[in-house]
Amino acid sequence: MRQDTDLFKTILVPVDFSPCSEEAFRVACQLARMCGAAVLVLHVIDTNTLAAFHRLGLLAVPSDAAPQRRRLRHHARLNVRELLESNAAANVKIERRIVEGVPFSEIAKVARIGNIDLVVIGGYGGRVGSVDKIFFGSTAEKVVRTAGCPVLTVPLPVSVPRRGASR
Numbered sequence: 001m002r003q004d005t006d007l008f009k010t011i012l013v014p015v016d017f018s019p020c021s022e023e024a025f026r027v028a029c030q031l032a033r034m035c036g037a038a039v040l041v042l043h044v045i046d047t048n049t050l051a052a053f054h055r056l057g058l059l060a061v062p063s064d065a066a067p068q069r070r071r072l073r074h075h076a077r078l079n080v081r082e083l084l085e086s087n088a089a090a091n092v093k094i095e096r097r098i099v100e101g102v103p104f105s106e107i108a109k110v111a112r113i114g115n116i117d118l119v120v121i122g123g124y125g126g127r128v129g130s131v132d133k134i135f136f137g138s139t140a141e142k143v144v145r146t147a148g149c150p151v152l153t154v155p156l157p158v159s160v161p162r163r164g165a166s167r
Helices: 019-035 047-056 062-084 103-113 131-136 139-146
Strands: 010-014 038-046 094-101 118-122 151-154
Touching (some): 010 103, 038 047, 038 062, 038 103
Parallel strands (some): 010 118
């Protein structure tokens, strides 16, 4: 059932390939089909995390930074392609973009300058429970405050036991 409305024309869905962001992608595609909207899938390669890994010695020498970024871009393209080939993406016009930077900042920038009508974002991503979140808030919370357009946060669905199923 497709209903064309002018409510949303372009929906931004940032993905970090966590289960929560995959659920947000599914919801964004469903909304896009209902509204006749296009979807922009955005993945941000977190340069702060890369820098921290270099400082901690978790990645080799700084001269390995460019090859590491290329590998991260390659993996991001593969993961985005997987999303685009999923059943959730059927019959939806989708554009993809991979950028580097601070995730909430890049998401807000794209939302503000990209004529985005709605951001659909996972309620939490790959770094659940990190010290970052405790002190600085989640990416989703920061996007809600800075995007300049409506933001829908999507939690992971809770598994609901079927009726009559034993507990």
